[in-house]
Amino acid sequence: MSRAERLLQLMQQLRLHRFPVSGQALATTLGISLRTLYRDIASLQAQGADIRGEAGLGYVLKPGYQLPPLMLAEEEIEALMLGTRWVARHGDNDLAEAARHLTAKIEAVLPQKLQDYLAGAPLLVAAPRAPLPCQVDVAQIREAIRRERKLRIRYQDQQGQESQRLIWPIAIGFFEQVRIVAAWCESRQAFRHFRTDRLLAIELLAEPYPGRRQLMHQWRQVHGQPPQGY
Structure with missing residues (x-):
């Protein structure tokens, strides 16, 4: 590869790591020597890339640095x-x-x-089967997740029983015909999954819930992924 391509790939590798990554690991990934890697790091720093670290300690690209438009493979x-x-x-x-x-x-x-x-990218997506009708605005659920806000919902289960819930939505799973909201349910004091086509009403509250990332970690430990059959 050309030097320009190598520098772009090095920047991309740095963007993939949130924590310092060793020079040896970067050199191995790019198929170059450590000496070449050190020269490339110095070149990127001279061009304004905010790369912190040094030989033997690892390197990290500080957040906020924006790459110029790139050639895509x-x-x-x-x-x-x-x-x-x-x-x-x-x-x-x-x-x-x-x-x-x-x-x-x-x-x-x-x-x-x-x-x-x-x-003209030659990969096509088949037309989906018609999704089950949904009475609520899924965009409002996504807003609640982004803002880490609680939702008050009215829900109808598979047997037709209705209930009022106060939930902490943390993720939406998109299946072919249904969408599943993963959430912490205050009334059940446990993680629950709600089909959006069974939501009868939702209300976005101003009240925040704590730590979506931690909740996602806990949810993955319990479920890993939404249960099959939804």
Whole structure:
């Protein structure tokens, strides 16, 4: 690969690590010598990249540094288009619109050759079966998750029984026809899963709940993933 490509790959590797990563690990991943890695780190630092660390201690790219528009590999373009096409077909209306805007923004900074490949990326997503009707706005649930706010819900279970719940939503699972909200339920004092098509009403509250990341960690320890059969 060219030196420019190597520097871009080095930046990408640094972006993937939140904590310091050793020079040897970076050199091995990139297939270069440690001496070359040290020179490349110095070159990136001279160009303004906020890379902290030194030989023997590891390196980390400090948050906030923005890369200039990059050349994308064909596999990266295919991954991008497959993901956005899936979201456009399977996500709620707001997510589908966001996927289309994202594609347009990325296309705008690509060279013409890659723009053409992006438009014709040869990976297609099959049309989904019609999702089960949903009476609530799923975008409001996503807002509650982002803001770590509690939701008051009215829910109807599989037997048709209705209940009022106060939940702490932490994630949404997208299946072909249904969407599942993973949440801590205050009344049950346990994690529960709620199908959005069985939600009769939701109310976004101003009251925050504590520590979504910690809750996600606890949820994964208990469930790993939403139960099958939903």
